[in-house]
Amino acid sequence: MSVLKKSLLIMAGLGIPAFFAGLATFAEGAPPHAGPITGRIVLAGPRPEPRELDPGRDRCCQEALPSDESLLVSDEGGLANVVIWASGPPIATVTGPPNLLEPSVHELTNKGCAFQPRVTLLRAGERLVLTNADPTTHNLNATFRKNPSFNVVLAPQARRELSLDAAEPKPAPVACNIHPFMRAWVLVRDDPYAAVSDASGHFELPAGLPAGQIRLTFWHEGRYLAGVPTPAGVTDRRGRIGLTLPLAEASTPYELGELRIDPRWFAAQ
């Protein structure tokens, strides 16, 4: 990817008219990078019993038997769908591996009366495509803070494409009110430095952050993960820790290791 194209995308992320802004300064050379940030989120206690969902009146939902995905814990205790994002000093001006800067389209589909994926990460200006693979009507009700909120009907096989132009401070909730047990989250950021923990609890933020001070936020299903011990200190009320990232090759991760969460955190849910 050309330097030109990279800077266009970065400028778009900053909300600056992309076509003329600061190409020269950008080409002068990128600031030094840190490697990726990795870790694994683990529930430090017995795995909770998955709750049963009431699939409602729709035949296709009763048949699909959607399960409660609000607390997905693997056999080894890994916690899925924790969202981790970086913030702090001017991340948006940072270059990264070119593949991170390619804008893409993100599909959020309704399948088996569940949203897939549970968490969508995108960068400001990227497209969110809403689809419905079920034989029943869904609606998609998204409450944003910086982007316009919407609540639209999505018939079987329907497709709606939206562009989300503003970065959000945290993941926005998405609901289907015809099937209120359905839930998804969408996080829009200005930069690509965000990740979702996978089924085994692992996460990786891509290489390319500036070396030096940054802040990481840990969040799960509408709540900041507060009080989680990490090698860089305990997360604060808003799920944050400060990190000092060393200069590193893209192949050398900054490892946070296993981050253990007290199961009492989820007790009252």
Next chain:
Amino acid sequence: MLGISRSAAGSIAWVAACLVGCGPATFQPNELLHSSQGLTAAQSEAIETVLLEIFGTPAEPRLPELLHATIDHNNLIRCAGEVISHEPGVTQGLYGRHCARCHGVTGDGQGPTALYQHPYPRDFRRGVFKWKSTYRDALPTISDLHTVLERGVPGAAMPSFRLLSTDERNALVDYVVYLTLRGQLERELVLLSVEELAEEELVTVATAEPLLASLSTAWTDTDRLVVNSSQPIQNLVDANLIAQGKELFHSELTGCAKCHGTNGAGLTPNVTASDRDYDLWDTERREILTASQTTDNPRLIAAAKRAFPPRPSWGRELTTVKRRGGDEPETLFRRLHQGIAGTTMPALGPLRPGQPAALSDPQIWALVAYVESLGISDEPSDEGSPHYAASAQEVP
């Protein structure tokens, strides 16, 4: 700098407060929001100070320069403070007299009689309104607010104020915008404090001004965002059109019947967990109450104890109940086109003119024809204040 005038205002404010439940009539902070966002006392105090500086008190409202195009200061003065009459026919304290018992002095929807209403009176602070002519995510037009005051919200506790003079309604509409902007700014300042500022960095009037500027622009922009509902060629009582609407209503293209039942007869609400759903205001309340169960933040625990219980909302039966947003085909068209903001009812039309939609305008008109054919609509009641009785309530 406000010291002297505030203590003088204090005693007047106190008298006024006794009309809506005794206690000093000050604007109350959105404690549920402040505490759930984990604000420190210093952060909250800074926000209160900024709001006081910009908006004044219930007895002595202030209007920043920035809002002079949106709101008439004389109107605020007529609505604010205690109920008094200097000259025949001119009443002051209009808001305290007609609205505060339900909407609260602060416009938080938590006046002394609010707890027993379903739906609760509107909490203006969120800046979201249901019965309006604009695109879903836009504020109402000033004329939408007038319509709500004239018509009331039939089927909810909100009475019609058609017996007031046009002047008085004008003044009250301005006061609603004033309270709404105050609440919107408070929310922005709370979120700014926690999302963008360091804990020791407190908000000031200077921080607030650009936020207030963009909030007030959104109020002046609304006329541009009215949904065009030009009538179709067809006659709405045409049997074919009604039949087409009926089919759409029960089809997977719209999902209407999934929330409103077959033939709009309604579903038995909340029988199963899968039916329990909440509007925007109660969704937030519920989330905060859930969070309060695992918190060790005493402020949040205290705020949660005082919070109204969240109440489910659902798609009502459409055959007998009154249309809360009015019966005119054009307003009904807009309600189907954009759904009902703040509620679970989704939109069929595009997010903005010319964008893709779930249904075409003619299809939406067919639905209007069908829904009109279901409705037994009564004339709105003439419950102009001060003679209205406690109005009809639906309790789950």
